[in-house]
Amino acid sequence: MVRSERFAVHQVIGNPVVHVERMVEWDVDELIVLDISEGEPTRFHHERADYREPGAGDLLGFVRKIAAECRIPLTLGGRIRTVDDIAVRIRTGADKVTINTAALESPRLVGEAASRFGSQAIVVGIDYRQGANGARVHADHGRIDTGRDVVSWAREAADRGAGEIFLNAVDRDGTAQGYDLESIARVADAVPVPVVACGGAGHMRHFLECFERTGASGVAAGNIFHFTENAYPRAKAFLRGKRDDVR
């Protein structure tokens, strides 16, 4: 498992199976697992600490292992190119998948996937960076500027059948400076489907701000939950004290 910063620095921080177990113990609302590896699909980097786990040396083995004990919704993303890639993951235990670059390259994949598995299983992940011309969608691990405006692509993805939009601010990733509330609000207002915001959470008040100031249906975070002690249970307790729509 890795932490990241602006999608550039990737530091290995441990065994993903152990982290998933902790998330399940914390009874998190949903778990999103993103495979950001590159190169040969079945070979993981030798620095990963989970190669010692039996059955975890390949992605599907890993999914099977966590799916058996995962009593909360699981979304899987990364390296999904075709409808068959989605089928394999759902069969193995994912409740939803998130597709990103493949949807940008071939937008009809969204509709095909939604037809086959139902919109509720298809999340379109959108990574974006702020530039001179506004918030621009980036493909391929946040590397390639597609020239598309984030609101326009989000609308199209929803029209084509995405059941949710997972919106990720690359510039904010790992910075702990708070969510990009303005862009999140614009995207949430533009689409009829739920939007989950990600990128920049550094303090539990950032979650509250996102709910109070945007139409986001959910907030997602990675780094904060891996580095700050007991961050998830504390964040939940804090939010429950401020709102009545939190589990």
Added chain:
Amino acid sequence: MATRVAVIEYGVGNVGSVVNACARIGADVAIARDGDELRAQAPEAIILPGVGAFGAALELIRSRGFEAAVGEQVHDAGVPFLGICVGMQALADSCEEFGEHHGLGWIPGTVCRLVPPGSPVRLPHVGWNTVDASADDPVLGGLAGAHFYFVHSYAMRCDQQYVVGTTEYGGTFPSAVRIGHAWGIQFHAEKSSLAGERLLGQFLAFADACSSGG
């Protein structure tokens, strides 16, 4: 003696989650891929899961011979039944989506969109929500106020007499229904953490009592 549960596999969604959840709570769980397999298994309880569209689900249920087999087991042999999500919706007469789709018709009612197109309320209804559940229902009892995981855009509309749980989203809708020893739940108990496991456990305990009580 572990309760023998048959989980119906008809090509819609992922039965793995339901199978895993049943296994976690100690059931003896098997997958039935068609009506004959279900008959051969002669289970003590039947679960019909499912996600996605009503029409596609009913077509697959029928093409695999489940309508008759499940009907025999539940109505003739008295086997307790639990329908989840589309598995609950299938119990209705029809669905308003894409014209006439005939359901199993166990509960008089229709499946409709939760809110009309253009509503400010977002669809699908996805995430955790609470169920206002009947305190004395064998499956839903003790779970009022607990959070369960929903992911759907349609819901059953039926007479109050069949409703054992309601939920608020764009209005009040039935999130749990019952007719005799057949239940339908709109939410995914298999993905609803401990509350879900408790519900499944209560369903299996009911089934257990049925088969040992004779």
